[in-house]
Amino acid sequence: MFSRSLVLAAGCVAMSLGCGEPVDETQEIVSNLTRAGFPSNDIMVVEGKVYVGRDAEVSLDASREMLTAGATTEEQYRTNNVVSPSLTKICVNGSAFTGVFSTALDLAIQNYAEMPLTFTMARTPSTGCGFTINAVIDPNLNGGVAGFPANGNPFGQITIGGLLSQYGVDVIEHVITHELGHTIGFRHSDYYNRAISCGSGGNEGDAGVGAIHIPGTPTTATVGASIMNSCFRAVETGEFTDSDRTALAAMYTASAPALVSALDPNRCLDVTGGSAAQGTATQLWECNGTLAQQWRLTPQGELRSNLAPNLCLDVFNGDPTPGTRVQIYGCNGTAAQRWTVVGATVRSALAPNLCLDVFNADTTPGTKIQVWECNGTNAQNWYTR
Structure with a gap:
């Protein structure tokens, strides 16, 4: 790899390509403008400065802002x-x-x-x-x-x-x-x-x-x-x-276990619709082995979803009130995303007596998952599989 730019050699040995050279600012500005849709004959470089329309100087930051933020333009091979x-x-x-x-x-x-x-x-x-x-x-x-x-x-x-x-x-x-x-x-x-x-x-x-x-x-x-x-x-x-x-x-995703409810051996903690969108609610659903039902307990006490690399089991709004829904959200290290396994229960760090709970102990697929006062019932007992 090297800079641009610094070029990074991609499998540089195998391809005899430099992989890390630095990038020239002027080159990056011109490249950004081209990708932003400016015709090449409208871009001028004079004494190291880049202009469009012959009289509008474009800074590096301005050229970067012209690229649509959040557009799906990243890719991997x-x-x-x-x-x-x-x-x-x-x-x-x-x-x-x-x-x-x-x-x-x-x-x-x-x-x-x-x-x-x-x-x-x-x-x-x-x-x-x-x-x-x-x-x-x-x-x-x-x-x-x-x-x-x-x-x-x-x-x-x-x-x-x-x-x-x-x-x-x-x-x-x-x-x-x-x-x-x-x-x-x-x-x-x-x-x-x-x-x-x-x-x-x-x-x-x-x-x-x-x-x-x-x-x-x-x-x-x-x-x-x-x-x-x-x-x-x-x-x-x-x-x-x-x-x-x-x-x-x-x-290279490693498979992770499911959290199976003690209410029914075919009911698992599931991300609704298999959606990786932040704020998606969790539910009880038929166990199916998909990424939406795979959870990894980290040393920090996070329950990370295998749906995406940075999604954690989260108590909505960090609210310890019994009945608050449990969702997935970007991992952020807060108490709303820290859990401790005590026996068969999964306890929230938000309060000393708050457990992961199946609403109303209902085994119907789609039943919401919430936090509730720990009570020792099977609605709060989970095991991995």
Whole structure:
């Protein structure tokens, strides 16, 4: 990967492409204007400044605002080969990383470790490593290089440029996260037109490894919309975008157990309609094994839904009043989303005697789930399956 732009080498080793060069601001402005619909003959660059209509200067921030916020323009592609589900722990040897590079490596690994994937990722030394990726520094490189999976294992090395020190920890984190993405099978999001994030460049093509669209992500790319864009900017945060999380979930989501009601062995805690929209109510429904009925209890006490990477079981409005509905909502670390399993009950952190409850102990599919004073009845007893 390098900057733009900093280009991030997509499976850079396999494709002989730079993966991390910095992006030029002027190039990004021109690219943004082009994608925003301005004809090329109406865009002028004079002494490093960009104009439209011959007299209207456009700043970088203004050009970014011209791109529709929230539009479904992020996308992800993967290689033919992916990491085997039998590989449950990937380790990264970063012994050569010190200072800001060491910090950035820890943060990049954390990006993956926080996701509910079929594998966990950790930095060495660590026990139980099924495969270890070696991370090295090239002092003359301004970006990163990596390759793609083979034989069910990740690519064995990422190379990170020492010249990235000029950008700070967030950009270095971004590049490392990007290169690790290649090792587990991600292509560049804009592989079909590197000019999107780099300001110039063409189609990387199949490159002999495939470019398979990942379900749930759109099919076009924009600047800043994915950590897997070919080139990076000096303003990267180092964090996954929603598109990145969706792609990871589609490729490597680990299955999670259902919460079955003690009222009926065929009634499960379910997200209504299987909708991942924030605020969707939960209900009791026939157990069916779908993502809408898969829940993961995290060390922080969250019950995370497998419908989306950042959705938690939540008490509406953080209201501890008995009868308040339970919904899914973006994970935020509040007491409304913290739960403790006590025996067969699931207790809310909002109050000491508040339990996850089936309204009126009714087993009819569609019955709402609420919080209620703990009373020991089967309407409040749950087990995993």
